[in-house]
Amino acid sequence: RIEIGGHTDTRGDAKSNLTLSENRAKAVYQFLIDKGVTANRLSYKGYGQTQPIISDEKIAAMATEQERENAHQENRRTEYKILP
Secondary structure, three states, rough: EEEEEEEEEEEHHHHHHHHHHHHHHHHHHHHHHHHOOOOEEEEEEEOOOOOOOOOOOHOOOOOOHHHHHHHHHHEEEEEEEEOO
């Protein structure tokens, strides 16, 4: 089994980010099903802004706006996890 996890950056409110991340994960889930992956092998979950790759503190310390924006983009992602 595979879990598709959706993530957001920390901008915006937590409730909206949770919804956004779930929709992001669901879109990947649906794409994989449309490509022939059996639905019972997949699940999806939105994590919102709870698991950033780069913390807000590290982002704030970056020298340029472009670096900060790239860091926020890195936090907006979809990942997969192999489940036991």
